[in-house]
Amino acid sequence: MKHISDNEKDTSRIAAALAEDLQPGNVLLLHGTLGMGKTVFARALIRALTNQHDIDVPSPTFTLVQLYDGLTCPIYHYDLYRIEHPDEIFELGWDDALADGITIVEWPDRLGPYKPPLSLDITLSNADNDPNKREILIEKNA
Numbered sequence: 001m002k003h004i005s006d007n008e009k010d011t012s013r014i015a016a017a018l019a020e021d022l023q024p025g026n027v028l029l030l031h032g033t034l035g036m037g038k039t040v041f042a043r044a045l046i047r048a049l050t051n052q053h054d055i056d057v058p059s060p061t062f063t064l065v066q067l068y069d070g071l072t073c074p075i076y077h078y079d080l081y082r083i084e085h086p087d088e089i090f091e092l093g094w095d096d097a098l099a100d101g102i103t104i105v106e107w108p109d110r111l112g113p114y115k116p117p118l119s120l121d122i123t124l125s126n127a128d129n130d131p132n133k134r135e136i137l138i139e140k141n142a
Contacts, residue, residue: 004127005134011037011124014136015044022049022102024073027116029108029141032124037134038106041124042077045104049075060106065092074101086112117141 005011022028028045030038043057049070060066060079068075076097083089089111097103098116108115119141127135 001138003136003138005037005136007132008037008040011040011134011136012044012047015041016048018138019045019048024100024102025098027098027103027119028105029115029119029121030104030106030124031108031121036124036126038124039079041122041136042104042106046075046077049102065097067093070102076101076103078103078105080105080107080110083110086110086114089114 003010003014005014022045030041032038039059046057046068047053047055049072050068051071055068057068057077058066060077061081064079064082066077068077074097076093078089078092078097080089094114105111121137121139121141123135123137123139125135125137127133
């Protein structure tokens with residue numbers, strides 16, 4: 001499914017709508033270059049899944065993972081930009097995340113062979129040659 005976002009508010013609305021259909025065990029892989037809005041998308045998902053629209057959702061660039069209490073299950077937000085080897089993911093609670101939570105991953109290419117076979121691939125890219133517009137492509141990876 002393809003969406004066009006004109007601004008961060010649109011991106012947040014698209015993410016919040018997607019959050020309505022998520023359940024424990026879902027893994028969302030956020031693709032896109034720096035500045036495409038991966039963290040904006042993740043922040044909106046987390047706010048919708050916790051029903052706390054003013055919750056502080058920092059990028060986990062330096063902590064690598066942030067854990068939130070969702071309405072139905074834990075929410076794990078990973079930013080793998082700084083990991084050097086895919087095996088490092090297991091030091092960050094990866095098995096727990098897959099077992100009982102909703103998992104959001106920025107820079108999923110760093111997962112290497114540990115990319116879950118069942119996931120949602122969400123790709124954010126520029127749209128219409130406009131630096132402020134985004135194309136958000138959501139695909140089931142099976």
